[in-house]
Every structure is written in C-alpha cells, then in structure tokens.
Amino acid sequence: MTVGGTTGIENGDRPVSEAGGGSSRAPGRPGQEVAFTARDQYVDAVAEYRHGGFETCADLCAVDYLTHPGRTLPDGVHPERFEVVVNLLSLSQARRVRLRVQVPESDATVPSLFDLYPGTEAMEREVFDLFGIVFEGHPDMTRILLPEDWEGHPLRKDYGVGRIPVQFKGAPGPR
Amino acid sequence: MxxxxxxxxxxxxxxxxxxxxxxxxxxxxxxxxxxxxxxxxxxxxxxxxxxxxxELFRRGETDPSQLRREVGAVLRLPEGVAIDPSNIDIEQTDDETMIINMGPQHPSTHGVLRLMLELDGETVLRTKPVIGYLHTGMEKTAEELTYVQGSTNVTRMDYLAPLHNELVLSLAVEALLGIEMPPRSDWIRMLMVELNRVSSHLMWMATNGMDLGSTSMMIYGFREREMVLAFFEKTTGLRMNHNFIRPGGTAADLPDGWEDDVTVICDTVLARTAEYDELLTGQPLFRQRSEGIGTLSAEEALALSLTGPVLRSTGVPWDLRRAMPYLRYDEVDFDVIVGTYGDNFDRYSIRLNEIRESCRIIRQIVEKMPAGDYRVQDKKVTPPPRGRIDESMEALIHHFKVFTEGFKVPEGEVYVAVESPRGELGCYLVSDGSPKAYRMHIRGPSFVNLQGLPLMMRGGLLADAVAVCSTIDPVMGEVDR
Structure with a gap:
C-alpha cells in the first residue's frame, strides 16, 4: 500500500513463502506489512494511519545498522545508520503495519509521535536512552532505564561491551 | 540537564x-x-x-508553561486532550502539596519500581514512575548470544511468565528461518504457556490479595502456583527460567503421565477459584476497596498503548490469541474476558476468569494432543538425538557445532507478538545472516502498561495507590530488561 509519501511493500521486505499449513501459523509471518517513509514525511504518514483506523501504537524501537550496512531496502530508500521502527496496530481490522524511518548519524533527530499516540512516550524515551536519538517535541526527553549521568548509549554498535567496569555512583575506582 | x-x-x-x-x-x-x-x-x-x-519536579521550581507541559507528560496525555482543563490544578502551590517517594524498596511495588507521588493531603495528584533499577542490558546481551542461547536470556525478563518470553523469541526466529513446525510442538508449547498463564495469574491473585490486606489469599495463591511449578520442574527441570521452548521446538517431550498431572492441576485450581470467589469476590470490604478505583476509559487505554487485562478491563475485547491467532489457538474454544468499568475490580475479575479459561484450554489440549515430533527435524536447527551421538562421529560434530557456533538465520526483520499474562509481548528481531541476532527488541507489556499508572492514580487516595499499581501487574524484570 502507498500512503502519503511512503514506499510500501506487502509481506515483508524479503520473499516469504506462505505455503504450508503449519508454517503460516507463526504470528506476524502472513502479511507482515512494512512501509518506508522519509523523515520529513514521517509524522504525516503516521497521522494518516492514525486516521485510517490504527488506534494504537504497539511498539517503537530503533536499530543501529552501523555494522550491517548492506541490508535489503526497496528502491528509493537511502540507507542511513539508524532506523526507527514503529509498529502500529489496528484493532478494528486486526492488522499491523510497520513503519521504518531512516535516521542519519550526523543529525539523529526524529519528530515525536507523542501528539498522535501518547503511548509512545516511554518508548521514545527508551530509544533516546539506549540509542541517543532525540525525539523533537517530546515533553520529557530524559533517560529512562539508565542513570542520568550515564555516558554513551549502550545499544549503539560502537558502544564497547565487556571491558567497561560497571558504573556505580561514588564507588571507589580500580586499585 | x-x-x-x-x-x-x-x-x-x-x-x-x-x-x-x-x-x-x-x-x-x-x-x-x-x-x-x-x-x-x-x-x-x-x-x-x-x-x-x-524525577518528578516540585511545582514551585517549574514555571507554569513548563508545568502545564509536565502535567500533560506525567499524565501521559497530549495537552488539552481528554483532560478537563479545569482539572489541571496548575494554580496549586507547593505549600499544599508534597512529593513523596514510594519505592524502589517498597514491598508493594512488586520489585524495584519507584513511584514519585505528589500528594494533596491523602489525594494523589501527579504520579511519575521512575524505572531502570533492574536494567541489565538484556537487549545488548542478546546481540552477543547465538539464537540457541537466546532463549536463556529472554526467559529471565518476565520471570513470572518465562515460557511466554521463550515462545515469542522462538516464533520470531522460526519466522525468519521459514521452517514448518510439527503440530505436536505447537500443542506442547500451548500447554506450557497456558499453564504459565495460570501460574502467573495465581501469583498476581496472591500479591494483589496481600496488597489489600488478605494474607490468606497470598498463601492460597502461592499454594496453587506451587502445583504448576512442580509440573514445570518435572517437565523442564526447573521451576523458572526454563529454556524449554527453543527455536525449532521444545527441549524435550512431555513426561509420562503428563495428562494426569495436568488434569489434577486443572481440577484443583478450578475448585480453588470457587474458594477465591468466597474469600474475595463477594466480600464487601474487598469490593469497596476495588470497585471504582483506578478507572480508565477505552480511549485512554488505547491512546496509551495499554494491552492485556488492563485494556480488556475497559471493555475492549482484544486478545491476540483470538484476534491474531498463533500456534493452534484457532483450534481451541475459549472466551475472551472483558470488563466494563476499567477499575480494579474488573481487572481482578478478568484475571480470575482467565485462570478458568486457561484451564478450559488446557483440558482441550489434553484431548487434542497429537503424536509426533516435539521439535522440527531440520538438521540445520535441531541437534541430533542423544543416542546417535554415541555411535556417529558426524552426529557428535553436528551437535558440537549447533551448540558452539549456532545456526545461521537468513537476513531480514520480523515482528512477532503473543498474548502474555500481562499483554502484548512482542519481539522485533533483525538478522544480518549470522548466527547471532543483530538486534533483538522485546516489547514488554508491563513497560508500556506502566504508562497508565499516572492516569489511574490521579485523584485517588494514597492507600489505593498500592492496589492500583498491583492491578497493572508490572514485572520489573521485564520493565527494565
């Protein structure tokens, strides 16, 4: 489907065989509806879905594609480092749609969906906390899971793992 | 900042x-x-x-425009929508109100949830949950684990419904792999997650009873839950964090005589729910403390993305098992329980009756359980049977490779959601074609449902705050991940 400047593809962005009675029982496989939208049309596209019967925003998360740049994208979508993924849910139509927005590293900001779906409040804070993507217009853009003085955004792919001592406030340093 | x-x-x-x-x-x-x-x-x-x-700021330290915005934010509603403007008590001064902390070490917050409450006397005006005290970076850990190891990680998130977490990850991996599951594995999974729903709701009945002063209910709930956990221990070897449902099937077949065990559990639990009715449902004290407390409308619940019993209590018949069936839920007969008023009592009744519906499903599973494999016979995903390892060098190597290197999953993304006892439990899985997940995001129902708390608390009494928090049924392991 095509909605207000979004490039849409049905059934996911890779060929999915829907044959076989057993296999189609995995949820999400039949009809994973994915749409791509540019960042400047993002809020308008979501608003169009909002008025088109998608009553609730089920999920909002981000992916850092730093170490996986060659992912499969439809024509016309320029890959950027970050991708914000919004899962909208229509209860009346029992249908999900997934919107993917490319967010460049140099300007990691996205408009907030708070006015359309207030339920994205905590999810956007989580993405900000773990990825450092700022949601413009969000009423309370603070960290949510990590302490306020935490350095870095752990779910970024260039955030080191394993060798960083756990940060405790006021703890004595290494000997 | x-x-x-x-x-x-x-x-x-x-x-x-x-x-x-x-x-x-x-x-x-x-x-x-x-x-x-x-x-x-x-x-x-x-x-x-x-x-x-x-944290929640005092009124005196924020200017009115900021406060107005913050009232909107803390109530988790956009400005001017659904809140009566006269209801936003911006003129209230700090002398009349007080901000107190409840938690993170408060026993009624069911973990390490910290609530900052602004009180006017006994009345709660603003509430802000401050979370993250149990954050251990499990989504980051998942990127370091193979898909075989992945279920050991997710099972620790929602520790009251570990099998649902394993299920949602397994379904996501299988959706990317595009493998066809044998029917018996679907039915075993359904049996296990429904039993898990019973145990989780029983645990909720217990803690909610305790929050409202009924210690008998607490003992009863734990007593019945113990039966389910004993069956889990018999089947999976562990009482929690089972790692039983894995990508490609389950870890083992059901033990001999499982039908009898499960039937006894159903009979006992159903008989005991009648006792709960006597103890709580009809009891005037319990009803007075739960009816009309913490109300929520359907529009508010949908706007705040709430799911599960919290959403159903407002009268929205949304259950993923019915609306978007997974496994074999379209082949069993059950009712979706909905409430009317969206208050604490509705949420209580929904959970109590969902225990009964789950028992109904479990009885049908006992009747309909097909014979066959409990895991997929796909050599890429499934290690060889134990017996073959002793006689075949290839089988030993294969076994070793599955557990050390894991198996490769085709590139792609998938979002899968199941109905956990707390609501929509989703998994967004991104694969780059390697044996490790490139990104695994869990949409935790308690994390999202906590957003309803400020609205449900507003205007209520401090004494009811404990009960309202309890009826959301937050599991902090999943909230903070």
Whole structure:
C-alpha cells in the first residue's frame, strides 16, 4: 500500500513463502506489512494511519545498522545508520503495519509521535536512552532505564561491551 | 540537564526516620539545595540516589508553561486532550502539596519500581514512575548470544511468565528461518504457556490479595502456583527460567503421565477459584476497596498503548490469541474476558476468569494432543538425538557445532507478538545472516502498561495507590530488561 509519501511493500521486505499449513501459523509471518517513509514525511504518514483506523501504537524501537550496512531496502530508500521502527496496530481490522524511518548519524533527530499516540512516550524515551536519538517535541526527553549521568548509549554498535567496569555512583575506582 | 537534583532531596530529608547515621559517600560540597535533616545528614545518600531530571519536579521550581507541559507528560496525555482543563490544578502551590517517594524498596511495588507521588493531603495528584533499577542490558546481551542461547536470556525478563518470553523469541526466529513446525510442538508449547498463564495469574491473585490486606489469599495463591511449578520442574527441570521452548521446538517431550498431572492441576485450581470467589469476590470490604478505583476509559487505554487485562478491563475485547491467532489457538474454544468499568475490580475479575479459561484450554489440549515430533527435524536447527551421538562421529560434530557456533538465520526483520499474562509481548528481531541476532527488541507489556499508572492514580487516595499499581501487574524484570 502507498500512503502519503511512503514506499510500501506487502509481506515483508524479503520473499516469504506462505505455503504450508503449519508454517503460516507463526504470528506476524502472513502479511507482515512494512512501509518506508522519509523523515520529513514521517509524522504525516503516521497521522494518516492514525486516521485510517490504527488506534494504537504497539511498539517503537530503533536499530543501529552501523555494522550491517548492506541490508535489503526497496528502491528509493537511502540507507542511513539508524532506523526507527514503529509498529502500529489496528484493532478494528486486526492488522499491523510497520513503519521504518531512516535516521542519519550526523543529525539523529526524529519528530515525536507523542501528539498522535501518547503511548509512545516511554518508548521514545527508551530509544533516546539506549540509542541517543532525540525525539523533537517530546515533553520529557530524559533517560529512562539508565542513570542520568550515564555516558554513551549502550545499544549503539560502537558502544564497547565487556571491558567497561560497571558504573556505580561514588564507588571507589580500580586499585 | 544541568542542575539535575534541584528539586527532590529536600522532600526526602523531611522524613527523619529514614535518616541513616552513616553516610555512604562524602557530601558534595557547595550543594545549596541539600537540606540538612534533623538527627543526621542525608546529603550523600540523597545525591547518590538522585535520578536527576527523571524525577518528578516540585511545582514551585517549574514555571507554569513548563508545568502545564509536565502535567500533560506525567499524565501521559497530549495537552488539552481528554483532560478537563479545569482539572489541571496548575494554580496549586507547593505549600499544599508534597512529593513523596514510594519505592524502589517498597514491598508493594512488586520489585524495584519507584513511584514519585505528589500528594494533596491523602489525594494523589501527579504520579511519575521512575524505572531502570533492574536494567541489565538484556537487549545488548542478546546481540552477543547465538539464537540457541537466546532463549536463556529472554526467559529471565518476565520471570513470572518465562515460557511466554521463550515462545515469542522462538516464533520470531522460526519466522525468519521459514521452517514448518510439527503440530505436536505447537500443542506442547500451548500447554506450557497456558499453564504459565495460570501460574502467573495465581501469583498476581496472591500479591494483589496481600496488597489489600488478605494474607490468606497470598498463601492460597502461592499454594496453587506451587502445583504448576512442580509440573514445570518435572517437565523442564526447573521451576523458572526454563529454556524449554527453543527455536525449532521444545527441549524435550512431555513426561509420562503428563495428562494426569495436568488434569489434577486443572481440577484443583478450578475448585480453588470457587474458594477465591468466597474469600474475595463477594466480600464487601474487598469490593469497596476495588470497585471504582483506578478507572480508565477505552480511549485512554488505547491512546496509551495499554494491552492485556488492563485494556480488556475497559471493555475492549482484544486478545491476540483470538484476534491474531498463533500456534493452534484457532483450534481451541475459549472466551475472551472483558470488563466494563476499567477499575480494579474488573481487572481482578478478568484475571480470575482467565485462570478458568486457561484451564478450559488446557483440558482441550489434553484431548487434542497429537503424536509426533516435539521439535522440527531440520538438521540445520535441531541437534541430533542423544543416542546417535554415541555411535556417529558426524552426529557428535553436528551437535558440537549447533551448540558452539549456532545456526545461521537468513537476513531480514520480523515482528512477532503473543498474548502474555500481562499483554502484548512482542519481539522485533533483525538478522544480518549470522548466527547471532543483530538486534533483538522485546516489547514488554508491563513497560508500556506502566504508562497508565499516572492516569489511574490521579485523584485517588494514597492507600489505593498500592492496589492500583498491583492491578497493572508490572514485572520489573521485564520493565527494565
């Protein structure tokens, strides 16, 4: 489907065989509806879905594609480092749609969906906390899971793992 | 984010009982906003435990426009929508209100949930949940684990419904792999997750009873849950964190005589729910403390993305098992329980009746369980049977490779959601074609449902705050991940 400047593809962005009675029982496989939208049309596209019967925003998360740049994208979508993924849910139509927005590293900001779906409040804070993507217009853009003085955004792919001592406030340093 | 702690420490300093004699760290010098408390000094502690701007600010320290915005944010509603403007008590001054902390060590917060409550006398005006005390970076850990190891990680998130977590990850991996599951594995999974729903709701009945002062209910709930856990131990070897449902099927077949065990569990639990009715449902004290408390409308619940019993209590018949069936839920007969008023009592009745519906499903599973494999016979995903390892070198190598290197999953993304006891449990899985997940995001129902708390608490009494928090049924392991 095509909605207000979004490039849409049905059934996911890779060929999915829907044959076989057993296999189609995995949820999400039949009809994973994915749409791509540019960042400047993002809020308008979501608003169009909002008025088109998608009553609730089920999920909002981000992916850092730093170490996986060659992912499969439809024509016309320029890959950027970050991708914000919004899962909208229509209860009346029992249908999900997934919107993917490319967010460049140099300007990691996205408009907030708070006015359309207030339920994205905590999810956007989580993405900000773990990825450092700022949601413009969000009423309370603070960290949510990590302490306020935490350095870095752990779910970024260039955030080191394993060798960083756990940060405790006021703890004595290494000997 | 400068001057982060300018609001709160003085509130906590008001409570002289909470003042420890020892100070954990030297006080920060030159901190003008830390008030000395009678009987000791809390500066170090207050600074150490501060969450900065994540906390709830006092009214006097925010200008009206900011406050208006914050009222909107803290109530989790856009400005001017669904709130009566006269209801936003912006004119209220700090002399009349007080901000107190409930948690993170409060027993009724069911874990390490910290609620900052703004009180006007006994009435709750604003509430802000401050979370993250149990954050262990499990989504980051998942990127370091193979898909075989992945279920050991996710099972620790929602520790009251571990099998649902394993299920959602397994379904996501299988959707990317595009493998066809044998029918028996679907039915075994359904049996296990429905039993898990019973045990989780029983646990909720127990803790909710305790929050409302019924210690008998607490003992009863734990007693019945123990039966389910004993069956889990028999089947999976563990009482929790089972790692039983894995990508490609289950870890083992059901033990001999499982039909009898499960039937006994159903019979006993159903008989005991009648006792709960007598103990709680019809009891005037319980009803007075739950009816009309913490109400929510369907529009508000949908706007705040709430799911599960919290959403169904408002009258929205949304259950993923019915609306978007997975496994074999379209082949069993069950009712979706909905409420009317969206209050605590509705949420209680929904969970009580969902226990009964789950028992109904379990009985049908006992009748319909097909014979066959409990895991997919796909050599790429499934290790060879134990017996073959002793006689075949290839089988040994294959077994070794599955458990050390894991198996490769085709590139792609998938979002899968199941109905956990708390609501929509989703998994967004991104694969780059390697044996490790490139990104695994879990949409935790409690994390999202907590957003309803400020709205449900608003205008209620402090004594009911404990009960309202309980009926959301947050599991902090999943909230913080």
């Amino acid at each position: 400068s001057d982060p702690t300018s609001n709160s420490p003085s509130d906590r300093a008001d409570a002289p009982d909470a003042v420890p004699d020892t100070v954990l760290a030297p006080p920060i010098s030159g901190d003008q906003f830390l008030m000395p408390a009678p009987g000791g000094s809390t500066e170090g502690l207050a600074a150490e435990t501060s969450e900065g701007p994540q």
